[in-house]
Amino acid sequence: MIPDGVLYLDGNSLGPMPRHIPDRVGEMLTDEWARGLIGSWNDADWIGLPQRTAAKIAPLIGADPDEVMVADSASVDLFKLLVVAARLRPDRHAIVVEPTTFPTDGYIAASAARLLDLELRWCDPSNPLAAVGRDTAALALTHVDFRSGATYDLDLITSGAQAQGAVMIWDLCHSVGAVPVDMHACGADLAVGCTYKYLNGGPGSPAFMYAARGHHERLDQPLTGWFGHADPFAMERDYRPASGTTSLAAGTPPIVAMSVLHSALDVFDGVDLSALRAKSLALTSMFMQLIEERLPGMFAFATPSDPARRGSQVSLQHEHAYAVVQALIKRGVVGDFRTPDLARFGFAPLYLRFVDVYDAVAALHSVMESREWADPAFADRTAVT
Amino acid sequence: MIPDGVLYLDGNSLGPMPRHIPDRVGEMLTDEWARGLIGSWNDADWIGLPQRTAAKIAPLIGADPDEVMVADSASVDLFKLLVVAARLRPDRHAIVVEPTTFPTDGYIAASAARLLDLELRWCDPSNPLAAVGRDTAALALTHVDFRSGATYDLDLITSGAQAQGAVMIWDLCHSVGAVPVDMHACGADLAVGCTYKYLNGGPGSPAFMYAARGHHERLDQPLTGWFGHADPFAMERDYRPASGTTSLAAGTPPIVAMSVLHSALDVFDGVDLSALRAKSLALTSMFMQLIEERLPGMFAFATPSDPARRGSQVSLQHEHAYAVVQALIKRGVVGDFRTPDLARFGFAPLYLRFVDVYDAVAALHSVMESREWADPAFADRTAVT
Numbered sequence: 001m002i003p004d005g006v007l008y009l010d011g012n013s014l015g016p017m018p019r020h021i022p023d024r025v026g027e028m029l030t031d032e033w034a035r036g037l038i039g040s041w042n043d044a045d046w047i048g049l050p051q052r053t054a055a056k057i058a059p060l061i062g063a064d065p066d067e068v069m070v071a072d073s074a075s076v077d078l079f080k081l082l083v084v085a086a087r088l089r090p091d092r093h094a095i096v097v098e099p100t101t102f103p104t105d106g107y108i109a110a111s112a113a114r115l116l117d118l119e120l121r122w123c124d125p126s127n128p129l130a131a132v133g134r135d136t137a138a139l140a141l142t143h144v145d146f147r148s149g150a151t152y153d154l155d156l157i158t159s160g161a162q163a164q165g166a167v168m169i170w171d172l173c174h175s176v177g178a179v180p181v182d183m184h185a186c187g188a189d190l191a192v193g194c195t196y197k198y199l200n201g202g203p204g205s206p207a208f209m210y211a212a213r214g215h216h217e218r219l220d221q222p223l224t225g226w227f228g229h230a231d232p233f234a235m236e237r238d239y240r241p242a243s244g245t246t247s248l249a250a251g252t253p254p255i256v257a258m259s260v261l262h263s264a265l266d267v268f269d270g271v272d273l274s275a276l277r278a279k280s281l282a283l284t285s286m287f288m289q290l291i292e293e294r295l296p297g298m299f300a301f302a303t304p305s306d307p308a309r310r311g312s313q314v315s316l317q318h319e320h321a322y323a324v325v326q327a328l329i330k331r332g333v334v335g336d337f338r339t340p341d342l343a344r345f346g347f348a349p350l351y352l353r354f355v356d357v358y359d360a361v362a363a364l365h366s367v368m369e370s371r372e373w374a375d376p377a378f379a380d381r382t383a384v385t
Numbered sequence: 386m387i388p389d390g391v392l393y394l395d396g397n398s399l400g401p402m403p404r405h406i407p408d409r410v411g412e413m414l415t416d417e418w419a420r421g422l423i424g425s426w427n428d429a430d431w432i433g434l435p436q437r438t439a440a441k442i443a444p445l446i447g448a449d450p451d452e453v454m455v456a457d458s459a460s461v462d463l464f465k466l467l468v469v470a471a472r473l474r475p476d477r478h479a480i481v482v483e484p485t486t487f488p489t490d491g492y493i494a495a496s497a498a499r500l501l502d503l504e505l506r507w508c509d510p511s512n513p514l515a516a517v518g519r520d521t522a523a524l525a526l527t528h529v530d531f532r533s534g535a536t537y538d539l540d541l542i543t544s545g546a547q548a549q550g551a552v553m554i555w556d557l558c559h560s561v562g563a564v565p566v567d568m569h570a571c572g573a574d575l576a577v578g579c580t581y582k583y584l585n586g587g588p589g590s591p592a593f594m595y596a597a598r599g600h601h602e603r604l605d606q607p608l609t610g611w612f613g614h615a616d617p618f619a620m621e622r623d624y625r626p627a628s629g630t631t632s633l634a635a636g637t638p639p640i641v642a643m644s645v646l647h648s649a650l651d652v653f654d655g656v657d658l659s660a661l662r663a664k665s666l667a668l669t670s671m672f673m674q675l676i677e678e679r680l681p682g683m684f685a686f687a688t689p690s691d692p693a694r695r696g697s698q699v700s701l702q703h704e705h706a707y708a709v710v711q712a713l714i715k716r717g718v719v720g721d722f723r724t725p726d727l728a729r730f731g732f733a734p735l736y737l738r739f740v741d742v743y744d745a746v747a748a749l750h751s752v753m754e755s756r757e758w759a760d761p762a763f764a765d766r767t768a769v770t
Contacts, residue, residue, distance in 0.1 A: 001419045010423045017419040022411050029410060033587060034386045034402040038395045038719065046588060073636025075610030076461060083500075099622050104611035104636065107624040111609040115468075115500050122622075196637070202418060203431060203640035224496040225460030226489035235724055237484050237507075239492040251458025251489065252581070255588035257642040334422065339620055 007356050007363070009335045012174060012313050012346025015200030015264075024263040028256070046255050050206075050227075051246070053258055056265040057199070057208050060273070061172060061191065062182030067210055069245040070261070071253060072223075074173055074194040074207040075104045078140070080221040080248060081190045081209060082112040085138035085167035087220045088189075092137035094119040096166070098128055102146045105171055109140060128152075129160040136166040143181060144174035144311030147338050148302040149284075151179065151309050154186035162187065172210075173197060178280050178312035178349055180273040183210050190215070198312070198348055199268075201261035209248050216244040225250035267350065279349035280312040283357055287314050287347065290361040298368055302342055313346040326378035327367045333360050392741050392748070394720045397559060397698050397731025400585030400649075409648040413641070431640050435591075435612075436631070438643055441650040442584070442593050445658070446557060446576065447567030452595055454630040455646070456638060457608075459558055459579040459592040460489045463525070465606040465633060466575045466594060467497040470523035470552035472605045473574075477522040479504040481551070483513055487531045490556055494525060513537070514545040521551040528566060529559035529696030532723050533687040534669075536564065536696050539571035547572065557595075558582060563665050563697035563734055565658040568595050575600070583697070583733055584653075586646035594633050601629040610635035652735065664734035665697040668742055672699050672730065675746040683753055687727055698731045711763035712752045718745050 001019045002008050008016060032044040041047050055065035071077065082095060097109045099122040113120035123131035123139075132139050139161040144151050154170065161168045170191040175181050177198025183191060191210035195201035211219055219241065226232045227249040230240040241247035285307060291299060291314075299316035318324055321343040325335055328343075335345040345360065367373055386404045387393050393401060417429040426432050440450035456462065467480060482494045484507040498505040508516035508524075517524050524546040529536050539555065546553045555576040560566050562583025568576060576595035580586035596604055604626065611617045612634040615625040626632035670692060676684060676699075684701035703709055706728040710720055713728075720730040730745065752758055 003420050003422075006422070008422060014423045016422060017414060022414045025410060025414060026407050029402060029407045035388050037388075037391070037393060037401060038399045038721065039714075040588070072457065072461065073610065073639075075612075075636030076457065076608055079608055102611075103614070103617075103620050103622065106622055107609040107611060107614065110624060111607050115607055194637070203425070204637045204643075205639065205641070207636070222496050222500055223461055223464055224492040225458065226487075226492060227460075229488070229492065232488075233724065235488050237488065237491055239495060251460030251592070252579070252589045254458075254590065254639055254642045256590070256645055257639045258589075260641055329424075334424070336423065339618070 002351070005332045007333045007360055009333065009345040009347065009360060011348030012178070012197050013336055014203055015197055015348065016351070017202070018200055018264050018267050020266070021260060021263060025260055028259045049255060049258050049262060050249060050253050053262045053265070054208060054245070056262065056268070057176070057195070060176055060268060061193070061210060062184045063210050064213065066244055067183070067213055068208055069248040070206050070208045070258060071249045072207060073204070074171070074192050075108050076223065077192045077207045077209045078105060078108045078171065079112055080223055081169050081192055082109060082138060082140065083116065083222045084219055085169055085190060086112070086116045086118060088167055088215065088218060089137035089165070092135055094121045094136045096121045096123050096128065096131045096136055096139045098123050098125045098141060100125050100145070100147065101142050102171070102173065105140060105142060128157065132161050132164045132166050134164055136164055138167040138169055140169040140171065142171040142174065144179060146174055147342055147344070148315055149311040149313040150304050151311050154181060154188070158186045158188050174311055177268070178276065180277050183212065188212065195261050199261070200264045202257065202264065204257070205261045206254060206258055209245065211245050211248065219245070219247050221248055223250040227251060227253060271350070276349050280347060281307045281310065283347040283349060283352055283354065284310055284312065284314050286354060286357045287345065287361065290358065291316070294361055294365050295368055312349065313344060315345070316343045317341050318343060320373050322381055323373040323378035324367060327372040327375065328363055331363045331367065333363045387736070390717045392718045392745055394718065394730040394732065394745060396733030397563070397582050398721055399588055400582055400733065401736070402587070403585055403649050403652050405651070406645060406648060410645055413644045434640060434643050434647060435634060435638050438647045438650070439593060439630070441647065441653070442561070442580070445561055445653060446578070446595060447569045448595050449598065451629055452568070452598055453593055454633040455591050455593045455643060456634045457592060458589070459556070459577050460493050461608065462577045462592045462594045463490060463493045463556065464497055465608055466554050466577055467494060467523060467525065468501065468607045469604055470554055470575060471497070471501045471503060473552055473600065473603060474522040474550070477520055479506045479521045481506045481508050481513065481516045481521055481524045483508050483510045483526060485510050485530070485532065486527050487556070487558065490525060490527060514542065517546050517549045517551050519549060521549055523552040523554055525554040525556065527556040527559065529564060531559055532727055532729070533700055534696040534698040535689050536694050539566060539573070543571045543573050559696055562653070563661065565662050568597065573597065580646050584646070585649045587642065587649065590646045591639060591643055594630065596630050596633065604630070604632050606633055608635040612636060612638060656735070661734045665732060666692045666695065668732040668734060668737055668739065669695055669697065669699050671739060671742045672732065672746065675743065676701065679746055679750050680753055697734065698729060700730070701728045702726050703728060705758050707766055708758040708763035709752060712757040712760065713748055716748045716752065718748045
């Protein structure tokens with residue numbers, strides 16, 4: 001559901017609302033919460049909702065349903081997985097992350113390293129494996145860079161990290177739902193992702209975790225809430241983890257938010273992921289080509305021209321990127337700004353059309369030709385997103 | 386909104402839905418998510434929603450608005466606060482909790498103690514201060530016991546723990562919204578509470594944390610997500626905590642769930658908490674008195690007869706408590722069972738009437754007199770809540 005007059009190129013930040021959500025949420029509130037009350041934990045299977053939601057995400061990342069769990073936020077889930085990884089490699093003393101990653105990943109890694117008394121090692125973003133050695137417990141990387149939209153090679157990096165004995169953790173926030181990833185094929189150990197971008201789960205919707213089956217017997221995570229217990233309602237004094245990825249849950253799951261996500265994922269029913277990827281690349285390639293044709297020399301591309309290294313976004317570098325983005329928004333073309341100088345445009349292949357790409361470039365052309373961006377109203381960087 | 390034919394005595398587990406919620410949620414979905422899209426972080430002040438929600442909880446716990454934060458689940462929040470407490474007392478080596486607490490609290494405390502290399506010390510529930518000494522970093526207790534409904538004396542325990550130099554952490558899950566608590570008056574250091582019980586925030590709604598102003602300069606919590614950063618959108622490599630309780634946030638807040646909670650809290654506008662407490666005690670006293678009169682000797686009370694030591698629930702001990710609860714549910718009287726032998730009845734003073742108490746006891750009388758509970762259909766303990 002995109003409002004009239006809006007050309008939405010920010011689905012990589014917050015996906016739009018699937019049309020059926022309000023009806024479905026209304027039913028859930030009235031039938032399950034108001035009428036079913038506490039009985040809905042059983043009767044509406046709220047208790048199984050995290051697993052049912054996970055099962056809908058699994059095929060989007062090349063995983064089995066029981067290798068995925070939905071809980072908490074991506075930040076909190078990454079914390080869990082970093083501790084899991086460190087405990088899988090108790091003899092090692094470093095966690096490797098890259099300094100230009102989405103910042104919450106770095107913040108969380110620093111905190112996990114501090115609690116675990118490990119070294120936090122920043123790697124060279126262009127060659128992360130160089131920082132991974134026999135002392136490394138885990139390498140945590142974001143598959144698609146949130147600024148540039150550049151991708152890492154899942155297979156190459158995963159096997160390289162594992163060759164050093166490190167646990168590979170992928171952050172799939174900017175991939176899932178637009179860039180096919182295959183956890184089985186690349187052999188990743190652990191992964192985390194958010195669901196409010198290309199999965200359209202709603203603002204701040206719950207995140208997911210992946211854990212390869214080979215690790216299921218040793219998932220020793222630190223947020224040992226009762227929903228990760230083997231028998232929550234036995235109310236035992238001591239923690240006994242549930243089996244497999246259920247042990248990655250923590251507190252009571254957010255049922256309303258998870259119902260929204262569960263319902264939003266219906267949009268992906270029957271979608272061919274390779275067709276999705278082809279559409280995504282066609283959209284981003286067309287955008288880049290039109291920019292070069294119509295606005296030659298005006299922007300530098302922060303995004304790789306090689307399609308194999310590109311996510312589902314294009315980021316343009318420009319001194320006045322903030323003002324340019326604001327001027328475009330005023331014209332109904334919604335992208336976003338990322339500090340210090342990036343105008344970022346996401347191309348969600350599920351709902352964007354080629355004509356949208358054409359119209360977006362036409363709007364950008366007008367903004368640049370007319371210098372609309374120089375309007376003093378666009379100079380004030382108070383907007384938070 | 387209680388369905389016809391239902392007498393709901395389980396608002397201490399999951400509060401019913403306030404009538405205005407579906408309309409409000411529908412508006413939020415359509416106006417803020419679907420129409421406002423990413424701009425709603427600013428235009429609908431999603432960015433400030435956690436603080437706005439916290440400000441509505443603050444008066445219910447005797448706190449200033451900026452001493453409260455809403456984020457994550459109670460389990461995750463307790464983990465944060467235990468680490469905060471330990472870092473406020475770096476020279477100490479024990480965390481004290483009581484073994485019959487709501488289990489997630491014990492599980493989380495054990496995990497925090499393990500990560501921090503501290504001793505987890507189980508105290509005598511009837512005298513928790515005996516386990517608190519000069520080696521104790523924190524004492525974490527649930528104000529109202531989830532099984533018995535017995536309360537601790539907030540003032541006495543807080544001052545006793547602090548006299549030993551320990552940080553006092555209260556779990557207010559079974560208090561807030563039914564049993565007035567005053568964080569300023571008792572001088573508590575930290576507190577956590579859930580919002581889906583007497584606050585009617587919806588299943589799995591976000592939890593809240595309290596931190597006394599005196600600690601705001603030293604809130605060093607471990608789930609350092611970007612929403613706890615001083616400037617999230619500066620996308621800095623290194624973590625710099627936001628000021629005060631905003632630093633207790635972690636990942637992207639769950640906006641849909643938090644909107645439901647924010648709206649549900651309207652029910653408390655203008656409610657006099659001492660009148661609420663008086664109503665609660667009148668309801669539980671009447672229930673206990675009627676049980677004694679009509680079913681003498683049938684049950685033992687797990688709940689204190691002294692009103693000053695009673696929360697807003699009454700728990701009856703009986704060998705066949707599970708079957709009794711199931712038979713009552715079949716009659717439309719919804720309480721719940723807590724292992725091993727408790728039939729638990731919550732009396733939410735906001736919406737329960739005295740006639741409900743009378744009718745509930747009449748139903749219980751019928752169940753016991755007719756031995757309805759002995760129906761084999763009620764023997765199977767498969768229900769999860």
